Amino acid sequence: MLSLIFKRILLAIPVLWIVASITFMLVRIVPGGPFEGDKALPPEIVANLKAKYHLDRPVPEQYMLYMQRLTQGDLGLSYKYIGRTVNDILGDAFPISLQLGIAGLLLAVAIGVPLGTVAAVKRGSAADFGAMFMSTAGISVPSFVIGALLIFIFGIWLKILPVALWESWRHMILPAITLAVSPAAYLARLTRASVMEILEKDWVRTARSKGLSGDKTVVKHVLRNALIPIATVLGPLTAILVTGSFVVEYMYAIPGMGRFFITAVGNRDYDLIMGTTLVFAVLLIIANTIVDIVYLILDPRMQVN
Amino acid sequence: MAPKNKAGIGYIWYRLRMIKTAYGAFWVIAAICLVASLSASQFPLTHYQYYQTSEDLLLGPCASHWMGTDELGRDLLARIIYGSQLSISIGITTAFIAFFIGTIYGAIAGYCGGKIDNLLMRGVDIAYALPDLLVMILIGVLIGRGTSGILIALGLVSWMGTARLVRAQFLQLQHEEFVEAARAAGQSGLIIVLKHLLPNAMGPIIVALTFTVPSAILSESTLSFIGLGLSPPACSWGTLASDGWRSLRGHPHLILFPSFFIFMTVLSFNFLGDGLRDALDPRTRLFNYGKIVQDPEEKAEAEGEKTEPQLASKE
Numbered sequence: 355m356l357s358l359i360f361k362r363i364l365l366a367i368p369v370l371w372i373v374a375s376i377t378f379m380l381v382r383i384v385p386g387g388p389f390e391g392d393k394a395l396p397p398e399i400v401a402n403l404k405a406k407y408h409l410d411r412p413v414p415e416q417y418m419l420y421m422q423r424l425t426q427g428d429l430g431l432s433y434k435y436i437g438r439t440v441n442d443i444l445g446d447a448f449p450i451s452l453q454l455g456i457a458g459l460l461l462a463v464a465i466g467v468p469l470g471t472v473a474a475v476k477r478g479s480a481a482d483f484g485a486m487f488m489s490t491a492g493i494s495v496p497s498f499v500i501g502a503l504l505i506f507i508f509g510i511w512l513k514i515l516p517v518a519l520w521e522s523w524r525h526m527i528l529p530a531i532t533l534a535v536s537p538a539a540y541l542a543r544l545t546r547a548s549v550m551e552i553l554e555k556d557w558v559r560t561a562r563s564k565g566l567s568g569d570k571t572v573v574k575h576v577l578r579n580a581l582i583p584i585a586t587v588l589g590p591l592t593a594i595l596v597t598g599s600f601v602v603e604y605m606y607a608i609p610g611m612g613r614f615f616i617t618a619v620g621n622r623d624y625d626l627i628m629g630t631t632l633v634f635a636v637l638l639i640i641a642n643t644i645v646d647i648v649y650l651i652l653d654p655r656m657q658v659n
Numbered sequence: 660m661a662p663k664n665k666a667g668i669g670y671i672w673y674r675l676r677m678i679k680t681a682y683g684a685f686w687v688i689a690a691i692c693l694v695a696s697l698s699a700s701q702f703p704l705t706h707y708q709y710y711q712t713s714e715d716l717l718l719g720p721c722a723s724h725w726m727g728t729d730e731l732g733r734d735l736l737a738r739i740i741y742g743s744q745l746s747i748s749i750g751i752t753t754a755f756i757a758f759f760i761g762t763i764y765g766a767i768a769g770y771c772g773g774k775i776d777n778l779l780m781r782g783v784d785i786a787y788a789l790p791d792l793l794v795m796i797l798i799g800v801l802i803g804r805g806t807s808g809i810l811i812a813l814g815l816v817s818w819m820g821t822a823r824l825v826r827a828q829f830l831q832l833q834h835e836e837f838v839e840a841a842r843a844a845g846q847s848g849l850i851i852v853l854k855h856l857l858p859n860a861m862g863p864i865i866v867a868l869t870f871t872v873p874s875a876i877l878s879e880s881t882l883s884f885i886g887l888g889l890s891p892p893a894c895s896w897g898t899l900a901s902d903g904w905r906s907l908r909g910h911p912h913l914i915l916f917p918s919f920f921i922f923m924t925v926l927s928f929n930f931l932g933d934g935l936r937d938a939l940d941p942r943t944r945l946f947n948y949g950k951i952v953q954d955p956e957e958k959a960e961a962e963g964e965k966t967e968p969q970l971a972s973k974e
Contacts, residue, residue: 369784384800496881499921502911593787
């Protein structure tokens with residue numbers, strides 16, 4: 355397992371380098387620059403600003419400078435939030451996004467896995483149909499629609515929950531639900547397929563014929579094995595949560611990474627765009643590595659290969 | 660009576676019709692596509708033009724404006740009908756882009772195998788290592804937020820799934836006897852790919868494409884919603900919902916109706932995709948609400964074996 359982690363870390367370095375290089379090129383090819391906003395600044399000031407952030411140098415030199423700083427873990431300076439480093443901004447924003455992401459993930463698992471299991475066990479019944487209809491609806495509804503509905507019902511109509519900012523646990527409820535809907539539906543569909551496949555295995559029939567009750571078979575024998583493919587979707591699931599966080603943070607005015615990324619793109623805040631992209635890439639790589647490790651733990655046969 | 664040829668389109672259609680959700684979804688999609696193409700050919704579906712402003716600002720749904728009006732007094736129904744053109748065509752075009760890039764990429768990887776396969780698949784891994792929305796925003800900003808920019812951005816994030824699928828199918832099919840036979844008969848690589856491998860991989864590819872359409876529609880509307888997708892005067896369901904979001908407090912109908920159409924369309928494509936997957940795989944027994952649906956021939960076979968109790972059967 356150690357060799358696997360080691361290999362993954364080695365592989366992550368070139369991947370991150372490529373991601374950093376592509377993003378670096380993309381943001382600089384994009385028309386418009388960080389100091390060409392609504393308020394036109396005098397050319398001398400723009401020149402000074404560009405000199406300060408080394409934007410007056412040729413692009414290859416900027417690239418070398420950026421990469422040099424990156425190897426030391428320095429993500430650069432924000433052009434818009436003056437005086438703040440990207441490390442500083444992301445240091446504040448990342449924990450918020452992480453809390454939101456974990457809350458959403460836990461909620462999604464708590465809803466999706468039982469729903470999918472019930473649907474598979476009662477295959478072909480009205481309960482199955484209902485669960486599958488709900489989960490197909492869940493993956494079909496844009497998260498901004500869920501968000502708008504929740505804000506309208508709980509914030510504007512009933513006035514019982516706050517609809518913006520990030521201050522107490524009550525601020526977390528609506529964003530977490532909004533974020534959880536689509537991964538929960540995705541998990542429910544996956545769990546159903548996985549449990550259905552396991553239910554047809556010989557050893558499930560054996561357990562049943564030995565007199566184990568239906569529920570016990572499902573919980574003790576089926577679910578444990580059915581969870582293997584579910585654990586492996588942690589990677590795509592992280593991607594869904596990250597994408598979801600863009601919309602959710604935008605709607606609920608949460609100062610997380612997704613929101614900073616959106617404003618950074620609008621402001622052409624080069625270093626902040628790069629920093630956010632890299633953090634997202636690292637997150638996805640970590641999620642995929644965890645998937646491989648979990649896979650090894652759950653299914654020891656993998657080690658032979 | 661089921662069609663005799665169990666690989667033909669007729670049989671797939673026959674099986675699809677037995678899955679009620681998918682069959683219903685097919686007609687919903689047909690209706691939406693019809694409305695979109697009528698609107699594109701300037702057929703007057705409503706009393707109003709999508710750009711026509713009137714004195715009645717921010718009206719709720721009423722007799723003359725079925726879905727109300729927006730802050731400039733434009734009829735929302737007319738705008739939704741007009742927006743369907745862009746939403747639907749973005750979904751379908753993205754699916755085609757994903758099909759072309761994904762199939763060619765996956766076919767090369769799957770057919771060549773070895774080092775080329777390994778290299779190409781690492782490329783897919785890198786493309787997967789970035790969140791879709793992030794790449795789309797960057798590409799969208801790069802090419803411009805016009806329709807073509809969004810289309811290219813959506814296409815560039817949608818092909819990886821198809822590529823993986825085609826590669827996996829090709830790797831599996833390579834060892835089938837009919838491919839070996841074709842190779843032994845001296846047929847060229849291109850002929851083997853086009854005549855033997857691709858047609859046999861087509862089923863799963865079509866299913867994957869059916870799922871690409873709704874995810875592209877969702878992505879476009881999400882992008883437009885956070886203000887980084889299409890910008891006025893372009894009008895899609897996403898931009899309409901985005902406009903409605905600003906007046907959520909006072910005029911919820913402005914976000915409700917466009918959202919409903921996005922939801923219905925995406926839901927229909929997802930149901931159709933699920934249905935097609937089951938219809939294309941002859942091993943799947945078709946389920947419907949509370950019933951197992953079977954065609955009579957299969958039922959006769961199953962009764963001979965008495966493997967599982969039959970709850971009910973259609974026809």
